[in-house]
Amino acid sequence: METKNIIKICEVSEKDVHDVTKIENDSFAYPWSVEIFCDIVNDNNQYFWKLEINSEIAGYLIFQIQRVEVHVANIAISSKFRKQGFARLLLTECMKYGLTQHAVIINLEVNENNSAAIFLYKSLNFRIIGKSEKYYENNDNALILSRNLK
Numbered sequence: 001m002e003t004k005n006i007i008k009i010c011e012v013s014e015k016d017v018h019d020v021t022k023i024e025n026d027s028f029a030y031p032w033s034v035e036i037f038c039d040i041v042n043d044n045n046q047y048f049w050k051l052e053i054n055s056e057i058a059g060y061l062i063f064q065i066q067r068v069e070v071h072v073a074n075i076a077i078s079s080k081f082r083k084q085g086f087a088r089l090l091l092t093e094c095m096k097y098g099l100t101q102h103a104v105i106i107n108l109e110v111n112e113n114n115s116a117a118i119f120l121y122k123s124l125n126f127r128i129i130g131k132s133e134k135y136y137e138n139n140d141n142a143l144i145l146s147r148n149l150k
Contacts, residue, residue: 005053005054006052006053006054006055007051007052007053007089008051008052009049009050009051009052009089009090009093010049010050010052011047011048011049011050012037012040012041012048012049012050012060013041014038014041016050016057017034017037017038017041018034019057020037020050020057020060021033021034021037022078023057023059023060023076023077023078024037024074024076026076026078026079027076027077027079028076029138030136030137030138032074040062045064046062046063046064046073047061047062047063047064047065047094047097048060048061048062049061049062049090049093049094051077051086051089051090053081053086057078058077058078058080058081058086059075059076059077059078059081059086059087059090060074060075060076060090061074061075061090061091061094062074062075063094065098065101065103067103068102068103068104068105069103069104069105069106069107070094070095070098070103070105070106070107070149071106071107071108072091072094072106072107072108073108075087075090075091077090087117087120088120088123088124091120091124092124094106095149098149099149099150103149104148104149104150105146105147105148105149106126106146106147106149107129107144107145107146108121108126108144108145108146109132109135109142109143109144109145110142110143110145111135111136111140111141111142111143112131112140112141112142112143113140118143118145121145124147125147126145126146126147127145127146127147128143128144128145129144129145129146130143130144131143131144132144
């Protein structure tokens, strides 16, 4: 008998920061610190969502909405849950939420060497609108991607 996963997207709380930090450390060469995540949890100007699968934190998304723009600051999925469409799910829900808040555009930066993420964003109709030279700590460049929400 096949079991169905229970998938839930909700706000990250302080008790979740340890699990989120583990995903961050596993996902990035220059990860954000526990302190940064704690600050974001307490920042009313940022949205900090977690994706739970069967009550296990499988990923997270951090974004802001300023006027008519959604800006994705960070997204990561646990290695255990990658390549199953969960980053797409988080981004899709973020875009839907942005529309309810009258946003018309979504932007993000991605390491130009992160081909898997670039493929995902392009499949969601993001387009490259620019580049930030030496954006990351290791001096890698970031591509700036954008798409209309409507």
